[in-house]
Each structure stands twice: as C-alpha cells, then as structure tokens.
Amino acid sequence: MTALPDLVTVVDRLLAEDGGCVWNRAQTHASLARYAVEESYELVDAIDDGDPDDVREELGDLLYQVVLHAGIAARAGEFTLEDVAAGVRDKMTRRHPHVFGDETADTVEDVVRVWRAAKAAEKSTRRSVFDGVPRAMPPLERAVKLLERLDERGDADAVVASVVGAGREARGASSAPAAAGGTGGAGEAGGVDAAWGIAVLGEVAAAAQQGIDPVASLRAAVSALEAAGRRVG
Secondary structure (H helix, E strand, O other), X not given: OOHHHHHHHHHHHHHOOOOOOHHHHHOOHHHHHHHHHHHHHHHHHHHHHOOHHHHHHHHHHHHHHHHHHHHHHHHOOXXXXXXXXXXXXXXXXXXXXXXXXXXXXXXXXXXXXXXXXXXHHHOOXXXXXXXXXXXXXXXXXXXXXXXXXXXXXXXXXXXXXXXXXXXXXXHHHHHHHHHOOOOOOOOOOOOOOHXXXXXXXXXXXXHHHOOOOHHHHHHHHHXXXXXXXXXXX
C-alpha cells in the first residue's frame, strides 16, 4: 500500500513552512471542524445515491480530513497519525473479544451485548449514560442517540413519558388565553416553542419503539419535498 503514505507526504508538504500552503498552515482543529461535518454528510449523500465511485471519493475526502488533523496535531506535539491508527486498532480489538478473545457471540444481539460490555468497562469513569453523546449533533440525530442510551439503561419509556407529559401540560397552559380571546400559543416567526419540540420528541420516541428509523424516514420525506419542489419550479 503506497497511496496512504503518499497522502501523508502530500499533507506534510502542504503544512511545510517552506514551500507549503498558507491556508493549510493557518488551520486548526477548530477551524477544520465544520469540514469534517460537511464531508460526512456528503458521504451519506453518496451512500444514499448508491454510486460506488462517489462513495470512494467522499471516503477519500473524509480520510484527508483525518490525515490533515493528525498532521496539525503532530506539529503541535499532540499526537501523530500512527497514534490515531493505533488507538482505533486497540479499541476495535478490545470491543470484539468474540473475534480476538475468548468471548462467544453467534448472533447480532450477542455482538451488541459484548460490545456494550466492553465499552462500559472502558468508560467506567463516566457519570451518566449521556456522557459521550456529541452536543453538536443535529437535534433529531441527537434525540435518537439519547433514546438509545436510555433504552440501554432500561428506563426510556418512563423518562420520555415524564418529558412528554410536562410538554402537554405546558401546551395546555399556553392555549388557555386563546379561549379568552388572547393570542394563544402562537409565537413570532422563528420563535422557540418548547412544548411543540417536546411533542415532536414524543413522536420520535414512538417511531423508534416501532422499529422505525426516524432519521432515515425524515430524510426520505425531505427528499420527496425537494423532488416535488423541483418539479413545480
């Protein structure tokens, strides 16, 4: 395999003080963060479209982000690409004891159980099941992830019910003035309606319980909206 070392050489050249790229040298982990997100979404688009060439290209763009971040970190004395690869190699080995150790996992359910046990052992210092769920995730994806964590803990239904119940009470209270001729719960354009959000969260939780993927389902609906809009326009 020569292409990967070649890519590292390209990134090293871009980051070089002598003859490198001014833009690349000016980047930090923080300034590059949005590109990692953008490239990830472009990869998802390529996967949805089912074009292997596009998937390969987008994987390459994402790999470039990894190598570039590692190159920046190496120059700051933080870590290297070798450290990144070694870390994920060791993690995958630990989390697959049914492949690399003495555990047995003959079904997908068994694999999930073994994975969760290994991960729990690694993250034993975490104080909450929610630790490690990225705050920067889009709200729908984050809701699904938090619901998964609650489901693992075994109290998803109770927690969701408490939040949705409070939301219903809030909506009921906000609609009371409408009966007396007030403005009701309608807010300004772009305003935040927490009760409405909680109602949507309840729908997301119900869909997940039924085995429906809320993220993929909404993505499909939005794609249909775009297609319809393009036909009209």
